[in-house]
Every structure is written in C-alpha cells, then in structure tokens.
Amino acid sequence: MDLLRFFTAGNVDDGKSTLIGRLLYDSNSISTDIIETLTRQSKTTGTNTEIDLALLTDGLRAEREQGITIDVAYKYFSTDKRKFIIADTPGHIQYTRNMFTGASNANLAIILVDARNGITDQTKRHSIISAILGIPHILVCINKMDLVDYSEDKYKQIEKDYLTFSKQLNLKDISFIPASALAGDNVVTKSDKMTWYKGKPLLEFLETIEIAETKQTNISRFQVQYVIRPQTDELHDYRGFAGRVVSGSYKKGQKVTVLPSGIETTIDKIEVNQKEVEEAETNTPVVLHLKDDVDISRGNSIVPSEYLPKTEKEVTATICWMDNASYIPGQKILLQQNSFRTKALVKEIIGKIDIHSFTQLESDGTIKLNDICKILIKTAEPITFDSYLDNRNSGAFILINENTNNTIAAGTID
C-alpha cells in the first residue's frame, strides 16, 4: 500500500473543512468519541450543520473562536487501497506562507472552486503557488454544485475558464470533479444528480491516481547528514556517511564525486540497517563507505561522477517571504538546503511575482511578508543543487534569520 500526500487550501466558507470532514466521516475515519465531542462543541460554537465538520480540522482555540484556519493541520486516513496524509491549509492571502508550508511536501493539490463564483483571485493564487512548488497533480474540485442546480453548463464554463487561465502556469496534470461536499455528491459516492459527469468521485480519484515523480528523479543524489564513527576497538576504522538517497539509486562500486570539494572516489560499501546491500533506491536511509579516505562533513553531497549537479556561489531562485519583518537586500542571513547550511545574502531582487496574474512586477527594493519574489542569492560556501522543477529535493532551500533563528523564507532554485 502506498502513500499519497495532498493539500487543500481554503476556509470554512469555501467548503474546504466540510469536504475534508466528509472524506474522513464517510470513509469511517472518525471515531465515535470524537463525533460525540464534535456534536457537543457544535452546539456551543458551531455554525450551521448538526455536526460542524470544520471543528474537526481547526485544532487551535483561536481558530475555533474566529472560525478560520490559521495554521496547517495534518489529518490522516486510509482506505484499503491507499494511505493519505492531508495538509489542511488556510486560504486567505495573509496566510500565504502557511499554505506554502503545507503544500511543500504534497504530490497533489485540491483547488476548491465555489460553483457559484467560478474562478476567483483565490483560485488563481492557490494555482500559482502550486505551480511554483511544482505540485505534480492538480485537482480542481468544483464544489457547491447543489447551489447551481447541478448544472453541467456551469461546470463546463468553469473548466474552460480554468484551463485558459492556467495555460501560462505549466501545470502538468489537471483534473476536474463537480461535487457538493455538504450533500455528499461525488465525494465518496458517485452522485445521481450529475449523471452527465462520467469521471470518478473524489475518493476513488484519490485512491487510484498514479503518483507521478518529478521527471529527473532517476538522477542520483545523496547528502551527508551525519558521520558514524563508533571508535571502538573492533570498529576502529569504521567511518560511514549516513544519509538518505534523495533521488535515483546508488550501487556498490559506483564512481562518485564529493561536492563541493570535487574529489572523485568509489563507493566501497552500502549499508542499510547494518546489512550490506548491492544497491539502494530512492528514499532509503543508508550508510555509504568510500574507497578513499576523503574529508567529508555534514551537508556535503556524494553524486555520480557522470551526472554532476551544479555547484555555485550565486543562484537565482523564487522565494516566498514568511517573516513579519521585511528584508532589504544585503542583510546577512543563513541558507539551509536539507542538511547543508551556509551564510548567505540576497544580492538583488529581480522582480516581484504578482500572485494573481503570475506576471513579474518591478520591486520596490524590500521583501515583505507573503511576497513572492525572484531573487539572486549569494552564498558564503558553494551550494550543490539541481533546478527545483527537475528535483524537488535538491532544488529547495529555506532562509533563516541569524538573530531570531526564525525560518524567514522558502525558496526554489531556477
């Protein structure tokens, strides 16, 4: 059984929580004691329905009080076919950073559209963020179909509008489902009110979609997280480089290059859970041993000599600013890419991306909360990377404020 990570964005009014609640509720993923608590809570704070399904996802006191989603919540459910992790993220523009956070790990985005309103600024914003984050699958869920008399014309119009708008975004795989989360149409069971819709209901769609990998994942990448050196009598010379096979695979005897130093060597031994293996695939936690005694530390990359990533001290990237304090280019910060961390600074703001049209605007010279900017960043140590759209693992980074230690931005390398 495999795992699908997806995210939904929106607020209570968009029917997002109702949709998630419906998925969990109708797939028997909610326990009776939680339903009891919900029923009790719905009576005191709830809004409209008998059981307010939004209360299921909004876990913080402030969220329940205000009836909005502020932060990402993770929900889990599984069926016989697949296990699911939902990142439930807020939809409002002032929480763009939280949405960015929840979406970063997702393989699929559910973009909710209110059938009455069609494509809105919010739809565009969520789609653009999905495009920047390279989400492999986009599912446009046209919700509240019950409020437009289950009209096929309305659905077709929205589908057409969305495809026209999204052409510029280069989204890889777009699907559409007409639904009513409140009434349960096309969520878990197929609706008998929209017989014109020939596709699958939402749950079946999620259960059966083939999860695409990003196109370059067969290129091998590995970063050292930790050096294992037992220094005991019998393991005196043991020096293993622990980390995860980020993408591709590694073989015993393979010629590799250590970056940023550029030293070439050969893989002597691969261990997985203390057992020697000939080959290790993507996502496997391994310990690599090299033929030569080279100087390697945490954050260094070990890559196949014939497929080297770029190693540079200046990169252009798209960032989403997440800190309340704004930033002026030149201020020193830290950059972290997986286990690699270096001092850095933004040298230049190339442009600011308008989050509703995807066009590049001129910047006023500062980067503010929720801004999405194209920047040129300079690092103290060279960074080893691939383009984010080729490899989501080796092309992503965060920026950290050296003083507050906060994560202040997330970036994808061009």
Next chain:
Amino acid sequence: MKNKDYLYELEAEAIYILREVAGQFDRPALLFSGGKDSICLVHLALKAFRPGKFPFPLVHVDTGHNFEEAITYRDNLAKKLDEKLIVRYVADTIKAKKLQDGKGKFPSRNGLQTYTLLDVIEEFEFDACIGGARRDEEKARAKERIFSVRDEFGQWDPKMQRPELWNIYNGKINKGENVRVFPISNWTELDVWNYIKREKIELPSIYFTHERECILTENGQLMNTNEFVTIEEKDVIVKKKVRYRTVGDMTCTAAIESEAYTVDDIIKELKEAKISERGATRMDDRVSEAAMEDRKKGGYF
C-alpha cells in the same frame, strides 16, 4: 517496489529526522516512557545510528505511578542495548519544590511531570528532546511542527511556529531554548502497530490481554485497582480480560476489554475500533477541548 510502501516511507522519514537531530544539536535526548511509541523510536534509532552508539541518552520522567511492566521493560532495554538511561522522579521534584501532589480518587501526576521534565532538561542542558507524540492523537498535536521550538520556560507558542517545509528542519536556537522533535508525527496508531508487526518488536505484556481487577467507573471506564487509587465501598470492582491501548500512569489510563493475545489480534481489533486511542484510555484529555493545547503551552511535551 518496497520503497513505495507507506511504512517504508514513514520509517525513512523518521530515520532522516533522527539523523537531523544528531547532526544539528550538541546535547539531544530521547524521552523514553516504556510505551509503544517510544519503543518504536528506540528501534528507529538503532536503524539510524548502529553500529555507532546513540548520540543521545534515553531519559525517563518517572511519575512513580507507572506500570511495573513498563519500568522493567525500560531497564532491560537500556541494559540490552548498552545505552545510557537517565531517570528522574516526579516524587523528588514534589519534595524539592514543595509541590502539591495529585489529589482525589485517581490522583494524577500528569501536570507535575512537566516540572521534572523541565528540570532534567536544565540539569543536562539538553537542546533537543525527541518524543513519540503523533499528530493523529489529538488536534492540538495535529498543528505542531516536527521540530517544535520551546522557549526558556519550555512553552509552546502555537501562533509563533516556524514554517516547516519539504524535508528541511530548522533546529537553530538560542542558549536556554530547546526543541522538541517528533519523528513519528505522521504515524497513526495503526501504523505503529503495523510497524511493530513488520519489525517484530517486543512490547511490555500489558499491551496484550490479561485478567485484571478494575474499578468500573461511572462513565464506563475500567481503571486498574492499585495502591494510588482510593477504593470506596460504592465502587464496582470487576475482574475482566483487558489490555492497555496506551501505557500512561496507572492512575489516569484506562484499560479496554480485549481478547487480543497477539499483535495481529490487536491490528484486527483496531480496525474495528470505534473509539480513538486517547478517547478510550485517557482521563486527562477529557477536561476540556483545549486541554492538550494548554498543557503544551505550559511545557508538556
């Protein structure tokens, strides 16, 4: 392909997180309770660091109300693995700080263990504490990051959480602060049991069905009779075949009626269960809707 299996993916994620802790912190610790979640953490740490030693000690905050089976398991495990175990006692904190011990019929030391935890963090200057909490347990936990930064007072501020993206964990802190790290955040109760089955992990016997004398409380919970609980004449004492779904304190963890003798039986039982793990067994979360959020703000893990 086995790397497409969800348990494989969850395991890989947890090992990755444990190695990030080792790489980013000077003085981490693994909070070990003898419960199934922290037992899984130890198992994952073996996969992450052997043949090396763990880059952290196991730390247990002993409330004094623990099940004997869990304590024995803890001591045997530390001995078998030859890893360092640090135990600090809530009873000592109560004495030293002149605190009020838990009162009532089922006296709870749940709130009191936060004092001991914060003390042991200060004593050893731990900068990271690894815990076995999962997001599916409770809705405040569902909002917490995998690297959860706590201030000098151990407090969690849900509104000031650092964004956490991709597999990039920012564990940078100032002196005095610490990070609580939850490697199995994305696991559910059923995932834990499926993992225990796959890895053939041994557990304390109280997870499996056994005969036990219990008080049947007014709301239908089965509470173990023991020296800390006040037994009154009106109490209904029953002898039932029960097991524990979580191993917390004897005074606030309820048993459930069960016929599950094996891990397979438990998995089958869970698939049919209608009540959540904490709902079935914990008295401490029933206090209010925001009980967990409030405890975490106060320094609880």
